[in-house]
Amino acid sequence: MSDGVDAVGSARKRRLRPRGGLSIQSKLLIMLLGVSLVSSIVVGAIGFLNGRQSLHDAAVDQLITIRSMRAAELVDAIDEVRKQASLNSRxxxxxxxxxxxxxxxxxxxxxxxxxxxxxxxxxxxxxxxxxxxxxxxxxxxxxxxxxxxxxxxxxxxxxxxxxxxxxxxxxxxxxxxxxxxxxxxxxxxxxxxxxxxxxxxxxxxxxxxxxxxxxxxxxxxxxxxxxxxxxxxxxxxxxxxxxxxxxxxxxxxxxxxxxxxxxxxxxxxxxxxxxxxxxxxxxxxxxxxxxxxxxSIDAINDVTTGSEQWKKQGLGDTGEVYLVGLDDLMRSTSRRLIEDPGTYAQRAINGGTPPSVAERIADVGGTVLLQPINTFAVAQAQAGKTGTTTGTDYHGGDSVTAYAPLEVEGLDWVIIARIDSAEAFAPVADFTRNVLLTLLGIILAVSLLSLALAQVFTRPIHRLVGAVHRVAEGDLEVQVPQGSRDEFGDLGAAFNDMASSLRIKQDLIDEQQKENEKLLLTLMPESAAAKYRQGDEAITEAHENVSVVFAELVGFDDFARDLTAEEEIGFLNTLMRGFDDAAEKAGVEKVRTLRGGYLASSGLTVPRVDNVRRSVEFARGLRDAADRFNAQNGSSIAIRAGVDSGTVTSGLVARTNLAYDLWGDAVNLAYRVRSVTGEPGIYVSQTVRDRTQEMFTYTEAGTVDVQGRTETVWKVA
Missing domain, CATH: 3.30.450.20 (PAS domain)
Structure with a gap:
């Protein structure tokens, strides 16, 4: 009883121990003051940095600058043309x-x-x-x-x-x-x-x-x-x-x-x-x-359009510079026609252009000497005046326009730079919107402050409840924020420690399961492994049309006689890796390996139409691997392999000490034909020879008795 009292007392002391962080009441006070101060600063900064009139003037000044630059470039280009013409004629x-x-x-x-x-x-x-x-x-x-x-x-x-x-x-x-x-x-x-x-x-x-x-x-x-x-x-x-x-x-x-x-x-x-x-x-x-x-018309358009780089020239998505003659017809091509020819005719008609003219513009793909411009800006520029205005453009929309006469000898042209009012004054509109949204935000923030405080108190609890549910569902990666230094922070830290501990343990279990699975698949095919995991007692499978290769090393014992055990196993591993590479290259499946032998099949786990050819090629690959080993190590190891094709049975032998094996007539015959002469080589049954005689060269090697009949054995060249 006294131990329980002492434990309760200790827990109470821990709860009452002073913390380095601020109290909830202090945080609430700071939050209220912070909202008020930040709101006032934001509104003051916006009002200071964004002046409606200054933004308006900046948009107009930019348009004037573009018009002046284009006018100067056009005058220079025309002067250059005249100079070149004079020089070339003299x-x-x-x-x-x-x-x-x-x-x-x-x-x-x-x-x-x-x-x-x-x-x-x-x-x-x-x-x-x-x-x-x-x-x-x-x-x-x-x-x-x-x-x-x-x-x-x-x-x-x-x-x-x-x-x-x-x-x-x-x-x-x-x-x-x-x-x-x-x-x-x-x-x-x-x-x-x-x-x-x-x-x-x-x-x-x-x-x-x-x-x-x-x-x-x-x-x-x-x-x-x-x-x-x-x-x-x-x-x-x-x-x-x-x-x-x-x-x-x-x-x-x-x-x-x-x-x-x-x-x-x-x-x-x-x-x-x-x-x-x-x-x-x-x-x-x-x-x-x-x-x-x-x-060329293009020589004029390249200047007025800035080589069609309107955005890079500061004209945004809708701005353009164009020329107009005394007859009120355009002397350059409209940007809208270049960028959106499909809708140009209807836009021009909406702006007052006769339908026949608008359709003609769309047909020929040009506005020069076709598109009439009867705006106030054109009239002012034709009168020799320079300035800016806001009004309806030749497409019926509202535009900001900078106009001026073009000072070119012999040409009574005017130059117009325009951009949609909505785009030109977008910063002004943004400024107005920002001010209104800010004021509304302050009002809304004050109104919702009490609700926000309640959410602030309950938010850590909601996080923990949600995190616990996710852990219960199996998500051990979940973590909760630990930003606060109060009781909620302590609870979050404890939860995170618990989740981390569970995750580490689960990772160890998962890693062990992966290792077990990997080991199981090295002993047997996936289909047999699946039955083993299900607890089946008799795990066997019959397979039709499977080719079997039974190969043994000849001369390895002589080669390994003077080697240490470590050296012997090292050389044997080198040989087996070469055999495994040959199996992978030929597309056959390794069944098992022994110190002096190698059993493989083709068409067992993955049915293959050409399993016989693959088996013979694999046997030849074993021979090549042995030859490479001999060349590298000065040995004289050879391969004696037998190949047959037919019906086989595969399965697990015993359940205590697992052994996956392959048996059947094809396995037996492959084993027998390999030793028909006792000499190294690749020996195949009559069945294999009949199915691959057009692919490989064979010589008759002898016969074996199979269930009362004589089977001819053939040797691969």
Whole structure:
């Protein structure tokens, strides 16, 4: 009785012993103060760090910066194009080409165009070019509208445009096909100097390059299009901006003059918008013609889209930079068309674009000279003003826009940078949301504080109850947190110690079971082991179509006579490992090994159609393993093996001292055929020989008596 009292007293003393941690009451006080202080600090920090107006101004300033950068890049790019055009038209190659090609073209005027050739030219336009053009543009054209008036022009088109302008032709090959092979001085000149145009197009990325004489004739084209041979003063393109630009630069009679056109639809390029840069050819003494370079739309788009790297350029998911002309039509390609062509038409219609125009944009995959932009920002920029605005964009959505005129000589373009208002002002919206959520959070926290305190008290108990249930279910990995230094912490530490102790014991039991299982499987196949674990008394299995290999070592006793026991077992293990490797390679199953023998089967545990072949190959593998051993150790050990195939029985012999064995006619015959001659070798029954005679070479080795009949034994070569 006194012992019980002493134990209770000791436990009570332990409970009353002072701890180093804070009391529950102290923790509650600190928690209440902490919630109030942290809430006040968070709200103050958010209000200090996030100013609505500053975020708004930052978004607008970023858009202005992007617009200014793109404008500067575009001006530099256009200036570079003009400079390159001027340089390339004044060098000696251009002058020599102009003189030679002009002379050759003038001689072509003496060529007689036969009625058959005229009909051929008319057929080319009526059957090939014009149908393709009308399908692309939706407009109608006369069959003879584009045929040059001059004999030289017709001759050039017959021998170049018609010969080369197959729409399935390799354009790179077309660019380099400068000799019509007609022996004219014109062809000689174009073959000699055409490479100059080829190099310009390849290196500078022009869409095309035209050579013109003083009369306005297009005497050469890099791609030999249908503009070749036409006259810009009197021909089908006399109303084009190219014609006007040519007239302007030639009127100056100066090689320093240069003219650049706005985008215009160029019929020879299937009505695709084109920009031309025209510069006279010659020197300070005389002018012999002009070069017109066709600038690619991509050259403009690469600048406005930043090579389609909008996000990297600070334009997010919806921002873009585009150009607009005085006619309120776009001069670059819309980002939305590039990224989402499937929905572009409907968006454009929602923004006020006529349905026919929107569908046309979707069909051709471009907005240049098609997409109308009638926004306030465009109107302000066209009036020479620079600024920002927020309003409806050309797709009907709300956008933040930075606008300005583009300062490029000869081009009345404006540059617009825009981004969806929702994306531009997302930080502002986030700021507002954060403030509101913070205030609501503080109110909610105060309201739920009493409930939270109750949960704080009961949470450790819930953890322990849950952990106990998991241990009862077999989960011994469970641990409970020990962060607190009060009674709950002590209880959690004690529980964790208990769970760890149980886990260690269970791990030891599991490890022992694994070792027992591994040992069992080394003695017998899985099927026999399963029956043994179930407690079956008679464990046997009959197997059909199983090949048996019974092999014995010949000469090992002589080799081991002078060896110690340790050396003998070491060499024997080396041999057996080689035999095991041969078994694994051949796909046979080891049944048992003895000091001087090896019993294996094929098709026993895993049925195999080719078990006979595998058994013979295994026997040969045993022979090879013995040969390798002899070569390494200077021994003369040999293999005497017997192979048969048939029905066998496998099972456990006794239950106290387990022994898995194999018996039956096939085992007996395999044992007997191995010693038919007494010599080393691989011996097989008639059954094995009949099933593998096409795979191995056999020689007759003798006979054995089997149940009253004579069985021929064969030796494997």
């Amino acid at each position: 060098n000696l190659s251009a002058q020599n080409m102009s003189t030679a090609v002009n002379a050759g073209y003038e001689e072509l005027e003496q060529q007689v165009i036969t009625p058959e050739q005229t009909a051929q030219l008319e057929s080319y336009y009526s059957d090939t070019f014009i149908p393709e053009l009308e399908e692309r543009t939706g407009e109608e054209y006369g069959d003879a509208a584009f045929i040059p008036e001059s004999a030289a022009g017709q001759y050039a088109q017959l021998h170049y445009s018609m010969a080369n302008q197959d729409f399935d032709t390799d354009y790179d090959k077309l660019l380099r096909m400068n000799d019509a092979g007609d022996g004219t001085s014109y062809s000689v000149a174009t073959e000699r100097y055409g490479d100059y145009f080829t190099r310009l197009v390849d290196s500078l990325g022009y869409e095309d390059a035209l050579l013109l004489n003083l009369d306005g004739d297009v005497v050469f084209s890099a791609y030999k299009g249908i503009e070749l041979g036409t006259n810009l003063h009197t021909g089908p393109y006399r109303e084009s901006q190219l014609s006007q630009a040519y007239a302007d630069v030639m009127a100056t009679n100066s090689v320093d003059s240069i003219a650049m056109t706005d985008f215009e639809r160029w019929i020879p390029s299937m009505n695709v918008p084109a920009i031309w840069v025209v510069s006279p050819i010659g020197n300070n003494e005389r002018v012999t013609g002009a070069i017109a370079f066709q600038i």
